[in-house]
Amino acid sequence: MLECIDLSKKLKKKEAKELLDRLDAKVARLQREAKACGIPVMIIFEGWGASGKGTLINRLIQPMDPRGFKVYTIQKENEEEAMRPFLWRFWTKTPAKGRMHLFDRSWYNRVLKDRMDGRVSKEQLMNAYNEIVSFEEQLSVDGTLIIKFFLHISKKEQKKRFEKLEASEETRWRVTAEDWKHNKQYDEYVGVYEDMMEKTDTDFAPWTIIEATDREYASAKILATVSDMLEAKIKEVNTAKAIPAAEEAKPDEPETTFRTSVLDGVDLSKSLSKDVYKKKLDELQTKLSKMHSELYRRRIPVVLAFEGWDAGGKGGAIKRLTARLDPRGYEVIPTASPNDIEKAHHYLWRFWNNMPKAGHIAIFDRTWYGRVMVERIEGFCTKAEWQRAYKEINQMEEHLANAGTVIIKFWMHIDKDEQERRFKERMENPEKQWKITDEDWRNREKWPQYEEAVNEMIVRTSTPHAPWVIVEGNSKYYARVKVLQTVVDALEERLK
């Protein structure tokens, strides 16, 4: 998921100045209010080397009253610390009421550096995740506000920054051999970071990804996030004081929104000639058909989930995918609106019912992600329900993965113009007219809401064991080949 995030975001000079000035004033005020309310605050900075943690922490504290906060830079454990549970040194650093503690790196070292350096066994890693989640839950339920930032830059950007630091005599010492090693290991770290964010992204201590290429943009997003979260927490505390039972009080919509986007960066101009398409298709279908028997023999279950814009090409891709598969070994499960019996159960129940047995492939044409798209946008479920669905869905997919399932999720992406073209084509073609309804046109009007929901969905549910693959769909040939290629590659990897 981290690879898909659009890292090109920046602010214009003048816009930045005004925005930052306003946010500075707001954060300064909110810091005082949080102190008066006795709210303990922990702000954690994790992210790539050279992503600017130090600079951005300095920028964040600039407007603040220095008597109210303390910055901890977390290095390797000292001897005293190494002799205790790894969270000990963080328990002892939890803020008192009304204090704010900022962490430049944190307890997440345990599941990052320690893990990458092989100092943590598989069992210790699982323990560490459980311990981190309960640590944050215990503090949070006790009233602590926990804000977690992940500063994200690309491999190329990181390399560029290291080189720039090395070019100057003054800063050369800051780039170590280890830094270069990390740059080489970038792709491995992506998996480790994604794992970390999936396992520890909770209602009470969510992660915020900061696109850190542009310093101004990153500063503004950090200030805006801190501002929004402080404001919401202060409101919660004040409401609780006034009306003890009003637990559900939700903060206003944030005034400043810096959305993480994965769709903005997608290159929809990708295409394939008919000749190449036919050749590739034939080659991949043959490969897949052979693998299918091998999957069956080795009892590996496979889940392929298809989502995408209306007319995004789901049906066509599924057709090409299954063309040469043995029908006894796969099933296509179309997902319509839930019927009465389905409505009487948990929304995941009907999907659990259809999960494949070992050795079989289940292909879902639309999926459980309806919860965080159509149900969210149409108000078919409450805000609390779709908000907790990300976690529930991640859990379900993890349970499947624990049982050995290969899971791939496709987002069939086209732009609005292409959709219009396809809608019209369908209306004009008598054989395709059944594919298009008034509802499709109505959904189309909600394109921006869907865009927002899809961005959030992909960021929050892309996991190492169940990744989202965004398929550039303006060219049907390109899209179908990409789907097949992705499946073939993933299965090859598993069958190795």
Add this chain to the structure above:
Amino acid sequence: MLECIDLSKKLKKKEAKELLDRLDAKVARLQREAKACGIPVMIIFEGWGASGKGTLINRLIQPMDPRGFKVYTIQKENEEEAMRPFLWRFWTKTPAKGRMHLFDRSWYNRVLKDRMDGRVSKEQLMNAYNEIVSFEEQLSVDGTLIIKFFLHISKKEQKKRFEKLEASEETRWRVTAEDWKHNKQYDEYVGVYEDMMEKTDTDFAPWTIIEATDREYASAKILATVSDMLEAKIKEVNTAKAIPAAEEAKPDEPETTFRTSVLDGVDLSKSLSKDVYKKKLDELQTKLSKMHSELYRRRIPVVLAFEGWDAGGKGGAIKRLTARLDPRGYEVIPTASPNDIEKAHHYLWRFWNNMPKAGHIAIFDRTWYGRVMVERIEGFCTKAEWQRAYKEINQMEEHLANAGTVIIKFWMHIDKDEQERRFKERMENPEKQWKITDEDWRNREKWPQYEEAVNEMIVRTSTPHAPWVIVEGNSKYYARVKVLQTVVDALEERLK
């Protein structure tokens, strides 16, 4: 913890009849109401072989409308089921709105039989616990009421029942070689059951232990629990309908209370002569002193926690424990009321600060358990706070254990008469007068409340990695030797 539970509870014939009749009528009514409210209900029965699961399920459904429930007997997975994630067959068996599903054994097989038979690796076991908790959480947050019973009988009682079944031709077939194997493995199973209950005892799906020696008592406790939990859930649903924001609505105190007790069965007549005491003391202190160096050398941290009635003998026991230890290697941490700085932090913060480093012993004279005793009883924290403290404390102790810490918790137990004798003795002895205050006499008046809190505390926080040891304290000699012996045994086990 299971070993300490008082299993001798029974009901008198006449009392039982009246009570069961009343509970039957109530459960019948509540079942109808729950159906009308559209509440899905899952009732799980786990427990020892021959603890009466079948009989007790039959007894529970007796008053119910048979159109409203369904009983599942969970055997070994069939082939279809074995080819899917282990929870799949339970997801497909979740009740629709207004339905009640009862389970004779359940998804807990995975962490019980499968575990004991070596079919589950350590990693799979941890996954299984996580998956079970999220399964129950997802259903519960969606509105399902989950009631979990653990039917408890002693090893002796189980043996007796097997023998009785074998004695009759008609029932002989019901006792298998495997049953006898389980009876032999009783003590191992205790650890496995305790682990299960600790890891899966949640606010949303708590375990209820049923003392199942006496059938009448067990039936009544089951009916009363189902009745209380249905009533609370119905009230919650109705309240939510009437006033959408009233999340905090707590059920009334249950009208029928069947408390699990660990203190009732304690034999306080145990004692030791002075000669034996002196000999034992000398022997154990010498042993402990040697082990202390070995602990240090092998960097094992040790936490010894002392709780108990006022004048229960904590001080005396700690004194004998430390008499020949190297003072550089241990620390006694007395716990008074929290000061202002401590009050400004999470209640566990001050204890985390004092956790021992590897190779050291920390002895706590009163502990974090104050949260669920004095703070609960005196109202120094809210009900929600002390109720969630069990989980938080279990988590903290698990984190310590994950880091290799040996943890033992002592409850220094005396009866009320003995306490009075000791209080008076202290008042009459000028050198001991400082030990007794007005507060001690006031606390004494709350003996029944404390008794209830202590019973609940020991049941809910006794874990394989941090067990409670109840010390029969009327005889000081006996108590001190038991404390030393327990520590020596536990350390010997670890140093093996």
